[in-house]
Amino acid sequence: MASHIILPKEEEEEEGLGVAVEADHDSPEPPRYQAEPVPKALPFSATCVRISRDSYPNLRALRNASAVSLRDDDADFVKLEEGDYGYVLDDVQHLTDYLPELPTFPNPLQDHPAYSTVKQYFVNADDTVPEKVVVQKNSPRGVHFRRAGPRQRVYFEPEDVKACIVTCGGLCPGLNTVIRELVCGLSHMYNVNDVFGIQNGYKGFYSSNYLPMTPKSVNDIHKRGGTVLGTSRGGHDTRKIVDNIQDRGINQVYIIGGDGTQKGAYEIFKEIRRRGLKVAVAGIPKTIDNDIAVIDKSFGFDTAVEEAQRAIDAAHVEASSAENGIGLVKLMGRYSGFIAMCATLASRDVDCCLIPESPFYLEGEGGLFEYIERRLKENNHMVIVVAEGAGQDLIAKSIPAADQLDASGNKLLLDVGLWLTHKIKDYCKSKKMEMTIKYIDPTYMIRAIPSNASDNVYCTLLAHSAIHGAMAGYSSTVGMVHGRHAYIPFHRVTSTRNKVKITDRMWARLLSSTNQPSFLTQKDIDEAREADRLANRPPVPAGTSELREHTEKHPASESANGSGDVQEPLASESPRPHQPATVFAATTTSAPASSATTCVEDSRTLEDDMGATGPPETPERDTETPPQEAEETERTKEEKQKPEQPETPERSEPPPRAAEHARADDAQPAADVDTFNPDGCTTPQPAHGSEWPDDHGSSSSPRREKTKPEPEPAGASGKRPDVASSSKFNLFAFRSFSRDKKKGEKSGVALAATAEGRAPSQQDRPAQGKTWEEADKDKGKKARWKRFWK
Numbered sequence: 001m002a003s004h005i006i007l008p009k010e011e012e013e014e015e016g017l018g019v020a021v022e023a024d025h026d027s028p029e030p031p032r033y034q035a036e037p038v039p040k041a042l043p044f045s046a047t048c049v050r051i052s053r054d055s056y057p058n059l060r061a062l063r064n065a066s067a068v069s070l071r072d073d074d075a076d077f078v079k080l081e082e083g084d085y086g087y088v089l090d091d092v093q094h095l096t097d098y099l100p101e102l103p104t105f106p107n108p109l110q111d112h113p114a115y116s117t118v119k120q121y122f123v124n125a126d127d128t129v130p131e132k133v134v135v136q137k138n139s140p141r142g143v144h145f146r147r148a149g150p151r152q153r154v155y156f157e158p159e160d161v162k163a164c165i166v167t168c169g170g171l172c173p174g175l176n177t178v179i180r181e182l183v184c185g186l187s188h189m190y191n192v193n194d195v196f197g198i199q200n201g202y203k204g205f206y207s208s209n210y211l212p213m214t215p216k217s218v219n220d221i222h223k224r225g226g227t228v229l230g231t232s233r234g235g236h237d238t239r240k241i242v243d244n245i246q247d248r249g250i251n252q253v254y255i256i257g258g259d260g261t262q263k264g265a266y267e268i269f270k271e272i273r274r275r276g277l278k279v280a281v282a283g284i285p286k287t288i289d290n291d292i293a294v295i296d297k298s299f300g301f302d303t304a305v306e307e308a309q310r311a312i313d314a315a316h317v318e319a320s321s322a323e324n325g326i327g328l329v330k331l332m333g334r335y336s337g338f339i340a341m342c343a344t345l346a347s348r349d350v351d352c353c354l355i356p357e358s359p360f361y362l363e364g365e366g367g368l369f370e371y372i373e374r375r376l377k378e379n380n381h382m383v384i385v386v387a388e389g390a391g392q393d394l395i396a397k398s399i400p401a402a403d404q405l406d407a408s409g410n411k412l413l414l415d416v417g418l419w420l421t422h423k424i425k426d427y428c429k430s431k432k433m434e435m436t437i438k439y440i441d442p443t444y445m446i447r448a449i450p451s452n453a454s455d456n457v458y459c460t461l462l463a464h465s466a467i468h469g470a471m472a473g474y475s476s477t478v479g480m481v482h483g484r485h486a487y488i489p490f491h492r493v494t495s496t497r498n499k500v501k502i503t504d505r506m507w508a509r510l511l512s513s514t515n516q517p518s519f520l521t522q523k524d525i526d527e528a529r530e531a532d533r534l535a536n537r538p539p540v541p542a543g544t545s546e547l548r549e550h551t552e553k554h555p556a557s558e559s560a561n562g563s564g565d566v567q568e569p570l571a572s573e574s575p576r577p578h579q580p581a582t583v584f585a586a587t588t589t590s591a592p593a594s595s596a597t598t599c600v601e602d603s604r605t606l607e608d609d610m611g612a613t614g615p616p617e618t619p620e621r622d623t624e625t626p627p628q629e630a631e632e633t634e635r636t637k638e639e640k641q642k643p644e645q646p647e648t649p650e651r652s653e654p655p656p657r658a659a660e661h662a663r664a665d666d667a668q669p670a671a672d673v674d675t676f677n678p679d680g681c682t683t684p685q686p687a688h689g690s691e692w693p694d695d696h697g698s699s700s701s702p703r704r705e706k707t708k709p710e711p712e713p714a715g716a717s718g719k720r721p722d723v724a725s726s727s728k729f730n731l732f733a734f735r736s737f738s739r740d741k742k743k744g745e746k747s748g749v750a751l752a753a754t755a756e757g758r759a760p761s762q763q764d765r766p767a768q769g770k771t772w773e774e775a776d777k778d779k780g781k782k783a784r785w786k787r788f789w790k
C-alpha cells in the first residue's frame with residue numbers, strides 16, 4: 001500500500017522527471033544511492049556555456065534572455081545557458097565556477113527518516129522555473145531560473161559547516177521565523193550544528209561577538225516580532241566583512257534583507273570569489289514594501305496587508321461616526337505602493353488610495369479636493385489610504401527641506417499623512433465645510449508584529465530552499481517565482497525594483513473598486529507606457545560605451561542598472577497641470593458604444609505599448625529585428641495606413657478628448673487580456689501561480705456598506721464620470737453590441753432596415769436564390785470595392 005503524504009506544491013513532483021530516490025512505494029526499494037558506484041558529480045553549472053553579453057552570438061536568444069541592464073562588472077558573473085525553442089537559463093553562481101576540483105558528498109537527507117520516505121524529494125538537477133508564464137506568440141520568452149531544492153550531492157560535509165545568519169535593513173514580520181527555520185533546518189535536515197548569529201546587521205560581522213544558535217535557543221522566536229539578532233542600516237564594509245568570514249572559518253553565510261541587503265550580499269559574494277574561498281552566500285529577500293524584483297512576493301507582506309486592515313477599519317469607524325468624517329491612514333511603501341494597494345482592495349472601505357507610482361494633485365478639476373468634496377456630499381464620510389512615498393514631490397514644493405539620507409543612503413521621506421491632513425483641513429475651511437479628520441499612522445506597528453500563518457509557512461520554505469542551495473554549493477537569492485521556489489542570480493534582484501504598474505490590470509481594479517479619479521494626465525499615461533516599453537526592451541550589452549549611450553538615452557531606466565539606491569517615483573518630476581486626463585488606460589469612462597472596430601485596433605495598440613511585441617494577426621517578424629525597431633516599423637505601418645481607412649461614421653476621428661474616451665472604452669472588453677509583464681513580477685501574485693482573483697473590483701462585496709449613487713450619464717453634468725460605473729456602462733454597451741452583432745449574423749441587412757425604423761423593403765431582400773447571409777456578404781463586397789476605387 002503506497003503511503004499518502006500530502007505535500008505543499010513545492011515538494012510535489014511529476015513522476016518520472018526527478019532523480020528518484022524512491023520511485024514507487026509499492027515496488028521493492030531501489031538500492032541506496034551510495035551503494036551504486038558514484039560517478040564524479042558534475043555540477044550543472046560546470047556544463048554551462050558561459051556567455052558574456054559582449055559576445056552573445058544569437059540576437060534572438062539575447063532578446064529573449066533578459067530585460068535587465070547590467071553593470072560591466074556584474075556582466076562577468078552572468079551565466080546564461082541556451083537551449084532549444086528560445087530557452088535561456090539565467091544561472092546562479094556555484095562554488096565550482098572558481099573551485100572546479102571540489103569533492104561532493106551524498107546528501108544526508110537520503111537517510112533522514114522524515115525525507116527518505118518522500119517520493120523524489122531531490123529535485124532534478126536540470127529543473128528550472130520560468131520567469132514568464134504568460135507569453136504571446138511573438139513576445140520574448142523570458143529566462144528560466146534554477147529550481148530550488150535539495151540535490152543528491154552536496155558540497156559540504158555536515159561536520160565541516162560553519163554557518164552564520166545576519167538580518168539587515170528595516171524590520172518585517174517573519175524575520176524571526178526565517179532565523180528559526182535556518183537554525184532548525186540546518187540542524188534537523190543536515191546535522192549542521194555550528195550556526196552563529198551576527199548581531200545588528202552588516203556591521204556586526206566586524207564589530208560584535210557572534211552568537212551561537214541552537215534549535216533550542218530559537219525554539220519560540222517565531223512568535224515574536226522584529227529580529228532577535230538586531231538589524232541596522234549602513235555599515236557595509238565588504239573587505240572587513242569578508243576578512244571576518246575568512247578568519248572565523250565561516251563557510252555558509254545566510255543574509256536576510258531587502259534590496260540594499262541583497263546588493264551587499266552580492267558584493268560579499270564577489271569578494272569571496274575573488275579570494276577563492278569555499279563559502280556559499282544565500283540571500284533571503286526581506287521587504288515589507290514588496291519591492292524586490294522577480295519574486296512573487298516577499299515574506300511578511302501578507303501579514304502587513306492583514307494588519308493594515310485593522311488600521312483601515314479604525315479609520316472607517318472614526319470617519320463614519322462623525323459628520324463629514326475623514327479617516328486617513330498612512331501605510332509603508334517608500335517607492336512601491338503594494339501594501340496600500342492590496343490593503344485597499346482587501347478592505348473595500350477605502351475611497352481613495354494614493355501610491356508613489358501614481359502621481360496625484362490636490363486642486364482643480366479631477367483633483368483630490370474635488371473628489372473629497374463630492375464623496376462627503378454623497379456619503380458623509382470617506383477613508384483615504386496613502387503610502388508613505390506618495391506625493392513627496394508635492395510636499396517638497398510646499399515644505400522646502402534638504403534631502404536627507406539614512407545610513408544606507410535611502411532618502412528620508414517627509415510625512416505625507418500629516419501634510420495631507422493639514423491640506424485637507426485648510427481646503428475645507430476655505431470652503432466653509434464642517435468636517436473632522438482623523439489621521440492614523442500604523443506603519444511601525446504593522447512592521448513590528450510576528451508573521452501570520454501563511455507567512456510562517458513561506459518563511460520556512462524560503463529558509464529550507466536557502467539551506468539546500470548553500471549545501472549544494474550555490475550562491476544566490478532565493479525566492480518564489482510563480483509559486484515555485486527558485487535560485488535567482490543576485491544581479492536579477494538588485495538591478496530593478498518591483499513597483500505597482502499603473503498601466504496594469506491590478507491598478508485598474510483598484511480604481512474601479514474605489515471609484516477615485518485616476519489623477520493621471522495623458523502625459524502620465526504616456527510616460528508610464530514608455531517606462532513599460534523600456535522595461536521590456538532587449539538587454540543592454542555590457543560594453544561600456546553602449547551602456548552609457550543607452551543610459552543617456554533612457555534616463556527612466558537608470559535605476560535598472562543598479563547604480564543608484566534611490567529611484568524616484570515614476571513621473572514625479574512632471575509638473576501637475578490642472579487638467580486631468582479623462583481616461584485611465586483600460587478602465588475608464590463613457591463613450592459612444594459604437595466603435596467596435598477601433599476597439600480591436602486600439603486595445604492591440606495598448607498591448608503593444610505595454611510591451612507585447614505585436615498583434616497575433618501581424619505577419620511574423622524577422623526574428624533578428626530588434627523589437628524596438630520592429631515595433632516602430634509596425635507603428636509607422638499603422639500610421640501610414642490610417643489615412644486610407646474608409647470614412648465610415650464609426651471610424652471618423654473623434655475630437656482629441658473623445659478619442660481618448662474611445663480608446664479607453666474600446667480597450668475595456670479586451671482588458672481581460674493579461675497585460676504583458678516585462679519584469680516577471682509587476683504585481684505580487686498569490687502562491688501557486690494563480691492569477692489574482694478577478695473580483696477585486698466588485699462593489700457588491702458584503703463588506704462594502706456604503707452606497708454609491710448611480711452614475712450620471714457621461715457628459716450630463718460636465719463632471720468627470722465615475723470610473724467604475726462608466727466601465728460598467730461600457731461593458732453593457734459592449735455586450736449589447738455583441739448581441740446585436742449575433743442577430744445581425746442572421747440578417748444584417750434586415751436589421752439595418754429595422755434600425756432605420758422601417759420594414760425591410762424589396763430592395764433589402766436578398767436577390768433571388770440567395771440567402772440573407774449571402775446578401776450581406778455581397779453588400780460588404782460591394783462596399784469594399786467602392787472604397788478601393790475611391
Ligand SMILES: Nc1ncnc2c1ncn2[C@@H]1O[C@H](COP(=O)(O)OP(=O)(O)OP(=O)(O)O)[C@@H](O)[C@H]1O
Nearest residue numbers: 169170233234236257258259260261263264287408
Ligand atoms: N549598494 C550596496 N552595496 C553594498 N551594501 C549595501 C548597498 N546598499 C545597501 N547596502 C547595505 O545593506 C544594508 C541594508 O540596506 P538598506 O538599509 O537599504 O535596507 P534594505 O536591505 O534595502 O531593506 P529595506 O529597505 O526593506 O528596509 C545596509 O547595511 C547597507 O549598508
Ligand SMILES: O=P(O)(O)OC[C@H]1O[C@](O)(CO)[C@@H](O)[C@@H]1O
Nearest residue numbers: 170171287288289332333334406
Ligand atoms: O525607519 P526605518 O527603520 O528606516 O524604516 C522605514 C522604511 O523601511 C521600510 O519599511 C522598508 O523596509 C520602508 O517602507 C520605510 O520607508
Ligand SMILES: [Mg+2]
Nearest residue numbers: 169258259260
Ligand atoms: Mg530597501
